Amino acid sequence: MTDRAARRGVPKRVRVTVAVVAALAAVGFLVAALAGAFDDDAPRVPAVPMPGGAASSAPADDDETDEPGDATPTPEPLPSRSTATAADVEVVASGLDVPWGVAALPGGDLLVSLRDSARLVRVAPDGERTRVDGPGADELRETTVPDGEGGLLGVAVAGTFATDGYVYVYRTGEEDNAIVRGVLEGTTLGRLETVLDGIPKARTHDGGALAFGPDGRLYAGTGDATEPANAQDLDSLAGKILRLEPDGSVPADNPLPGSPVWTSGHRNVQGLGWDEDGRMYASELGQDAFDELNEIVAGASYGWPDIEGTGGEAEGFVDPLVTWSTDEASPSGIAVTRDGVYVAALRGQRVWRVDLGTLVRGEPATPTVLLDGVGRVRNVVALPDGHLLVVTGSTDGRGDPADDDDRLLRVRLQVTDVP
Template identity: 35%
Template structure:
């Protein structure tokens, strides 16, 4: 019965036409149910992460480029040059991107990318330097993060403590998530040069939290509480409230199951599927970009009242708040979606 259900879902997705999605009017505004949604840029190529500085938006693309979107919505696609070649394998490639807090002056950024070495798929964290036209690796912060065709994690954020936080997937080896000595299935924490902070919960270890399956979103609330979103097995996707050194259960528990020494999610989707990726926390809501759920989802800060903001743009990979407005990117060209003629798109929405 489960296989038949998935076949039905796949047939429905395959039958979806481009006309099924709301199209912008002449001023770029999407009509009717999505009033207030403004198309900022189109024809992005498997975009992954949104960053902004001085009215310029930078979007990582999995093949190994960063799309720079100007204030007049023009795209300049710029190469990323790394010491170890970026490999777009399965769900891998150039994934997370984070601009340095002093980017305006030092032109530094941090990226997470997939690579191959000795026949193995791996991931790494690097510091990039921007010269206005290209991005070049300045420093390798951490190599040899286990990778696979799927479950690579990949989000990079800078916390209120000015440390880098990095999500990693279990690399399709569930046991690694519970292995405190492995970098897979974790949230990692390091300084801007890749060094281990002295107050990390495990001595001489990058590991900040563990027991994660495939976390792809992080953000902090106004009280500096860290939230992370991760994919569950088929359903039971999770948003967790992260505490240093805690175990979030995968693969021993899923959904609202509990076990001594393991954390039950702040919110979980039950039998519904979101496949959440990017995450942003505002003063009132948590917003999650949903891939398989094909929408921008929101819930209250107490974990209640989940509902879609929109479900009319297909797969959504990331969401950010810029100047009190929400920006999100679709991800219909990532090999799993049903791309429209101008996909993928960067959209803007004022709640």
């Protein structure tokens, strides 16, 4: 991925995957035809989406013309290579019991999910905490079944929150994982409606990432639910990244018609993020050897359980951008800023930084440590003011919590461009 065309189109490392996606789309079209789906109401097989979720159905020469003087557009400047340090770390809130997901609300408040108590807490910029109540909060407590890594997990709000008030959460129930939503007014959550259910659950590899992309669609990261074969089974919602309309319907341009599956071959996805150009990234918990940071391309498979770490291209899988040994990372949430991808590490007990300028150029990236010594790190969120919010996770049953754990930390970044 060294030339501009490769960067703005399908990266070299995933070109083989495009062929796989095209084949899947062709199979979907044939099945639809056999079912008599050529009437006006039948869904159309979409074009293969490009990285970031943008689909193109125009011919390859759409921008070409026979007119004289047609000029090649000036390429956009690439992000600078840079380094970053944690210039200042401030404790926003402490004493949280197993925090998991975080969503930034308009006005600066944060909405935090507590995994085991199945509660949502609203945290003001000055650290004041208010418990979310109401019929939706009651339903969450009554229907969520915390067990191992399961419980009340990811939380997300769309860019339309100021007008619709919807809060989306990923929760583990008696039979499965589900994504539900309710309207939040102040600290009152209205009755819940199900966006998607039937996601396989397990005490480990339970997934839980939830985020809205720049395309306005809702994305969810799921685990393989301790059944590795689920990850390659396109009929299973386990071991996948899913893409939905906010109401739970399937977008017409998903790779497989009628399916929420966006990508497959994942072991346990707990972090999702996008850069300013729409490239999508996800963190991946490995088994014994390698954890991963991946660039996500619609319809691609990321190898699990056939491949852990690099080496998948020969099998038609996508190789990761970066790998860590499992004792260095066990990555959970991620945040993508203008300068880097910041990765929360549970077992590694630190925040890793991967330089975005290096990634966009297709050059090998070496992760650096931004912050350590704060215990297990569950999540990291880019705040609108340019700071990072770091969520510790030492009360999750696998850490050694301090008296004031768990904490929300606001980190001021000092970013320096390098040649």
